[in-house]
Amino acid sequence: MALSGLQIFKLLAKTNCKECGFPTCMAFAMQLAAGKAELDQCPYVTDEAKAALGEAAAPPVRKVTVGAGDMAVTVGEETVLYRHEKRFEHMPGLGVLITDEMDDATVDGLLDQLKQIEFNYVGVNLRPRVAAIKAADAGKLAALVAKADEKAGAAIIIMNDDAAALKSAAEPIKDKKPLLYAATEANFDAVAAVAKELNVPFAIKADTLEALAELGQKALDGDFKEVVLDPASSSLGDVLLDQTLIRRAAVKKTFRALGFPTIGFPSNMTDDKMLEAVYASVFVAKYAGFVILSDLDPARVLPLLYLSQNIYTDPQRPMQMDQGVYPINDPGPDSPILVTTNFSLTYFTVSSEVEASKVPAWLCIMDVEGQSVLTAWAAGKFVADAIAPFLKKSGIEEKAPHKKIIIPGYVAQISGELDEELGEGWEVQVGVREAADIPKFLRQWSAN
Numbered sequence: 253m254a255l256s257g258l259q260i261f262k263l264l265a266k267t268n269c270k271e272c273g274f275p276t277c278m279a280f281a282m283q284l285a286a287g288k289a290e291l292d293q294c295p296y297v298t299d300e301a302k303a304a305l306g307e308a309a310a311p312p313v314r315k316v317t318v319g320a321g322d323m324a325v326t327v328g329e330e331t332v333l334y335r336h337e338k339r340f341e342h343m344p345g346l347g348v349l350i351t352d353e354m355d356d357a358t359v360d361g362l363l364d365q366l367k368q369i370e371f372n373y374v375g376v377n378l379r380p381r382v383a384a385i386k387a388a389d390a391g392k393l394a395a396l397v398a399k400a401d402e403k404a405g406a407a408i409i410i411m412n413d414d415a416a417a418l419k420s421a422a423e424p425i426k427d428k429k430p431l432l433y434a435a436t437e438a439n440f441d442a443v444a445a446v447a448k449e450l451n452v453p454f455a456i457k458a459d460t461l462e463a464l465a466e467l468g469q470k471a472l473d474g475d476f477k478e479v480v481l482d483p484a485s486s487s488l489g490d491v492l493l494d495q496t497l498i499r500r501a502a503v504k505k506t507f508r509a510l511g512f513p514t515i516g517f518p519s520n521m522t523d524d525k526m527l528e529a530v531y532a533s534v535f536v537a538k539y540a541g542f543v544i545l546s547d548l549d550p551a552r553v554l555p556l557l558y559l560s561q562n563i564y565t566d567p568q569r570p571m572q573m574d575q576g577v578y579p580i581n582d583p584g585p586d587s588p589i590l591v592t593t594n595f596s597l598t599y600f601t602v603s604s605e606v607e608a609s610k611v612p613a614w615l616c617i618m619d620v621e622g623q624s625v626l627t628a629w630a631a632g633k634f635v636a637d638a639i640a641p642f643l644k645k646s647g648i649e650e651k652a653p654h655k656k657i658i659i660p661g662y663v664a665q666i667s668g669e670l671d672e673e674l675g676e677g678w679e680v681q682v683g684v685r686e687a688a689d690i691p692k693f694l695r696q697w698s699a700n
């Protein structure tokens with residue numbers, strides 16, 4: 253059972269030294285109990301307290317990392333059932349199933365796609381990262397795993413029922429933390445022994461949640477922390493039910509035996525590609541840690557990545573850009589100067605329209621804690637006496653000495669006041685309200 257804030261507080265140093273970033277030991281204890289702080293933030297936790305607190309402070313869904321470097325996928329560490337309660341922590345790792353039944357050209361094509369599919373959405377790099385490699389023959393399995401590692405650097409899931417086959421394929425890349433798939437009732441001890449020897453995570457698989465929980469308990473008894481659950485759901489209803497019950501048991505009941513991230517294989521559930529995408533979207537929406545597809549058609553992969561990004565965005569923290577002056581289309585001293593807020597969506601909408609206009613321009617992005625133009629204006633953050641000092645300190649004067657500033661049309665009412673705040677030599681111009689009108693506006697501005 254998780255400890256309460258008060259129980260945790262009793263085990264702390266109680267000096268209120270603030271080194272953990274919280275004003276008091278009690279505040280830290282409350283945040284720790286809520287899963288919003290890490291135990292190692294307090295440097296004064298004794299070994300005895302660590303032993304008592306370590307398990308209690310572990311998130312209800314354990315963290316698991318598969319792969320290394322840019323392609324590493326970290327899942328789990330989740331603490332809530334609904335995103336609005338706090339946030340979801342780690343986007344699921346999206347990947348593709350590669351088997352020894354595929355010809356070389358297909359395998360190479362999938363690995364190329366795995367390496368190449370990547371897109372940036374509101375400042376977040378989105379891409380599939382996982383290759384799930386399945387082969388009955390141990391030699392073929394090892395060869396495919398080596399190829400996937402070499403060609404795509406992917407986070408690798410190695411699929412075979414035989415512990416010896418898993419070991420021979422995983423050993424050469426053990427430092428890259430492949431996931432062994434899967435330990436079942438029949439082979440649990442052998443697969444777990446390989447996972448322990450190579451220090452890599454492993455998946456457990458069972459047809460019922462009761463059987464899965466029994467295997468989860470065995471993993472806990474063996475002191476395994478990096479485990480992934482496969483409830484082997486075979487229908488859309490099962491996916492919803494299994495994923496929800498697992499998350500609910502972990503988060504609401506602190507049921508450690510099911511307190512691990514999950515994996516789903518929409519690739520195995522249907523031959524209909526669109527239906528597979530629907531199943532995958534349910535896995536993404538309902539808690540799965542890894543989602544494995546039968547191919548990487550961008551028409552289905554990109555919406556799934558976009559869906560993940562949306563669900564896993566922290567609802568309490570607006571996505572924001574760094575404050576600064578962003579050059580677009582290689583601007584010079586005579587180029588127009590636009591100013592707007594650092595809400596990511598605002599930045600990307602405006603910058604992409606400026607880019608599309610082909611007019612070189614300076615885009616001054618002001619930090620208003622990630623709020624949009626009107627929200628920031630209403631909150632008193634995107635107003636004349638805040639914008640003027642920002643512009644003067646931004647260095648835009650040196651870059652574009654004409655000092656003509658274009659403000660968003662939605663805050664036309666601040667133009668006079670901003671003129672006064674900026675003082676002599678500056679000129680405030682009112683731009684358009686809709687981003688789609690920016691290209692026409694900039695072309696006219698440049699022609700005058």
Ligand code: SF4
Binds near residue numbers: 275293
């Ligand atoms: S660092 Fe530790 S001792 Fe200091 S206030 Fe935080 S919890 Fe208390």
